[in-house]
Amino acid sequence: MKPLPPEYYRELEEIQAADFVIVELALYLHTHPGDLEAVKQYNEYVKLSKNLKKVFEQKYGALTSFGYSYARCPFDYKEAPWPWQV
Structure with missing residues (x-):
């Protein structure tokens, strides 16, 4: 696996943190659907x-496959590391 710059890990962690908040808020909103502030957040x-x-994928390539991310040419999704490998 090719060496990755420290920014790769920092930016990936920012994505993971944002997605964690999204999941937690979605769970909350299942039981509090009328909470406007939670919906805004x-x-x-x-x-x-x-x-x-978007920024991460422009720098390092696709985070996912199967139509969730645009591909580069040549198709480079097969190139390691994948986000779950780091």
Whole structure:
């Protein structure tokens, strides 16, 4: 596996943190669907997560496959490391 810069790990951790907040807020909203502030916070974190992923993928390649991320040419998703390998 090729060596990765420290920024890779920091940026990946930022994505993971944002996605964790999204999951937790979604669970909360299942039982409190009328909480407008929680809905606003959920939408803010969804936007943040999408932006972080876009920047990450432009630098390092796709985070996922099967239509969730755009591919580069040549197709490089097969190249390690994949996010779950680091």
